Amino acid sequence: MRVLVLGGDGYLGWPTALHLSRAGHEVGIVDNLVRRQYDLEMGVDSLVPIPKIQRRVARWHEVSGLRMALYVGDITDYMFVERTISTFEPEAIVHFAEQRSAPYSMIDRAHAVYTQTNNVVGTLNLLYAIAELDPAIHLVKLGTMGEYGTPNIDIEEGFIEIEHKGRKDVLPYPKQPGSFYHLSKVHDSHNIMFACKIWGLRSTDLNQGIVYGQQTKEVALDDGLATRLDYDGVFGTVLNRFCAQAVAGHPLMVHGKGGQTRGMLDIRDTLACIELAVTHPADKGEYRVFNQFTEEFSVLDLAERVAHAYGGVEIAHIANPRVEADEHYYRAAHTKLLELGLVPHLLTSEQIESLLELAERYKDRIDLAAIEPTVSWRSTCSTLTTASSSTGNAVQAMALSLAEGWNHR
Ligand code: NAD
Ligand code: USQ
Numbered sequence: 001m002r003v004l005v006l007g008g009d010g011y012l013g014w015p016t017a018l019h020l021s022r023a024g025h026e027v028g029i030v031d032n033l034v035r036r037q038y039d040l041e042m043g044v045d046s047l048v049p050i051p052k053i054q055r056r057v058a059r060w061h062e063v064s065g066l067r068m069a070l071y072v073g074d075i076t077d078y079m080f081v082e083r084t085i086s087t088f089e090p091e092a093i094v095h096f097a098e099q100r101s102a103p104y105s106m107i108d109r110a111h112a113v114y115t116q117t118n119n120v121v122g123t124l125n126l127l128y129a130i131a132e133l134d135p136a137i138h139l140v141k142l143g144t145m146g147e148y149g150t151p152n153i154d155i156e157e158g159f160i161e162i163e164h165k166g167r168k169d170v171l172p173y174p175k176q177p178g179s180f181y182h183l184s185k186v187h188d189s190h191n192i193m194f195a196c197k198i199w200g201l202r203s204t205d206l207n208q209g210i211v212y213g214q215q216t217k218e219v220a221l222d223d224g225l226a227t228r229l230d231y232d233g234v235f236g237t238v239l240n241r242f243c244a245q246a247v248a249g250h251p252l253m254v255h256g257k258g259g260q261t262r263g264m265l266d267i268r269d270t271l272a273c274i275e276l277a278v279t280h281p282a283d284k285g286e287y288r289v290f291n292q293f294t295e296e297f298s299v300l301d302l303a304e305r306v307a308h309a310y311g312g313v314e315i316a317h318i319a320n321p322r323v324e325a326d327e328h329y330y331r332a333a334h335t336k337l338l339e340l341g342l343v344p345h346l347l348t349s350e351q352i353e354s355l356l357e358l359a360e361r362y363k364d365r366i367d368l369a370a371i372e373p374t375v376s377w378r379s380t381c382s383t384l385t386t387a388s389s390s391t392g393n394a395v396q397a398m399a400l401s402l403a404e405g406w407n408h409r
Contacts (some may be wrong), residue, residue: 007142008094015227015270016270030097031076046228058226060225076117095123102182106179123141144185147351150177180358193205196285196286204281205287209294214226217268239264255324261298265291276337280340291333294342295301318373322377
C-alpha cells in the first residue's frame with residue numbers, strides 16, 4: 001500500500017515508517033521538524049542521539065535498499081497538505097504529527113494555544129484534504145487513552161451503550177481528559193467522527209496508551225536509524241524516564257502516591273498495531289476506535305519494577321505537579337486489535353533490563369537538571385516560561401521557516 005506517515009521524524013513515526021517500508025509498503029514521511037525545536041527551546045535532547053531526518057532516510061536506503069519519500073512541511077498549512085497528498089497519492093495516512101506532551105501544553109497560555117491550534121487545525125486540514133482529493137484514503141489517527149480520563153466504571157472501546165429514561169443508544173464514551181494536550185485529542189476525535197458522517201470518510205482512531213522502549217527490528221539494524229528517547233521532565237514518559245533516572249543515580253520520581261494506573265505498550269506493539277489498522281481499513285463512512293495498549297500498570301508498580309531490576313535505587317514520592325487522581329479504579333477494554341491478530345510483547349524484567357542497558361550506554365548524555373518536573377498544572381504560568389517567553393508562536397514560526405527552506409531547495 002502507499003502509506004503517508006505524518007510525524008515521521010518523531011519517536012514513534014520514524015520506526016513506524018521503517019517498519020511499514022520493510023513490510024513492503026510504499027512509504028512517504030511528512031514532518032515539520034518542530035519536535036527538534038522543542039528540544040532547543042527547553043535546552044534538552046533525546047537520550048539516544050538521532051541523525052537529521054534527511055540523513056536517516058538516506059541511511060535507510062543504504063541499509064535496506066528501500067526508498068522513502070520525504071516532505072518537510074507543516075500540516076497546519078493547507079496548501080502544503082493538499083500538495084503533498086496530491087503528489088504522493090496515499091491509500092492510507094498514519095497521523096502522528098501533533099504536539100504530544102501534556103506538560104508542554106500546560107506551561108502557559110501560549111503553549112496551550114499552540115498545542116490546540118497545531119493539533120486541531122492540522123487534523124482538520126487533513127480531513128478537508130482527504131474529502132476534497134480522495135475520500136477513499138483511510139485515516140489512521142493517533143489518539144490517546146487519556147481522552148477517557150479515569151472514570152469509576154469500565155472504559156469501553158470508543159462507544160458505550162447507555163439506557164436513559166427507558167431508551168437506549170450507543171454513544172461516544174464520555175471524555176474526561178487531564179491536560180490541554182489530551183483535550184486536543186478529544187477535539188480531534190469529535191471532528192474526525194463528524195467528517196466520517198458527513199463526507200463518508202473512513203478512519204481509525206487509535207486511543208494509544210503510554211509507549212515504552214526504543215528498540216525495534218529496523219531501528220536495531222544501525223545506529224544511524226535510531227529513534228529518539230526522551231527522559232526529560234516535559235517530554236519523557238514514565239517508564240522511559242524511570243530507567244534514565246535509575247542509571248543516573250537519581251531517585252525514581254513518583255508523582256504523589258503513584259496509584260495512577262495507565263494502559264501501556266511496548267514500542268514494537270505500536271508498530272504492529274499501526275500495521276494491523278492500515279492493512280484492515282475501516283469501511284467507507286466508518287469511524288472506529290481501537291484502544292491501543294496491552295497491559296495496565298500503576299506508576300508505583302513501574303517504579304518498583306525498575307528499582308528491582310536496577311538495585312540500589314530509591315523511590316521518591318514527590319508532590320504531584322499535575323491535577324489527577326493518584327488512587328482510582330481502572331479497567332479498560334482492549335480487544336479489537338487482539339482480534340485483528342496483535343500478539344503483544346508484555347513487560348518482562350528482560351525488557352526493563354534492555355531499556356536500562358540502553359540508558360547505561362548513553363548515560364553520559366543525561367542532564368540531571370532536565371529530569372526535574374518544571375510544569376505545574378495549578379499555575380497558569382510555569383517557571384519554564386521565564387526561560388522561553390512566548391515560545392509557542394516562536395517555535396511554530398521557526399519550524400515554518402525551516403520547512404520553507406527545505407521545500408524551496
Ligand atoms: P513526537 O513528538 O516524537 O513526534 C511527533 C512528530 O510530529 C514530531 O516529529 C513533530 O516534529 C511532528 N509534528 C508536530 N506537529 C506537526 C505539524 N503541525 N506538521 C508536521 N509535523 C508535525 O511524538 P510521539 O511520541 O512519536 O507521538 C506520536 C503520536 O502518538 C502523537 O500524536 C501522540 O499524541 C501519540 N501518542 C504517543 C504516545 C507516547 O507514549 N509517545 C502515547 C499515546 C499516543
Ligand atoms: N509520572 C510520574 N513520574 C514521572 C513521570 C510521570 O509519576 O516522572 C506520572 C504522571 O503524573 C502520570 C503518569 O505517570 O500520572 C503518566 O505520565 P506520562 O508523562 O508518562 O504520560 P502522559 O502525560 O499521560 O502522556 C504520554 C504521552 C502522550 C500520550 C499519553 C497516553 O506523552 O502523548 O497521549 O502518554 S495516556 O497516558 O494513555 O493518555
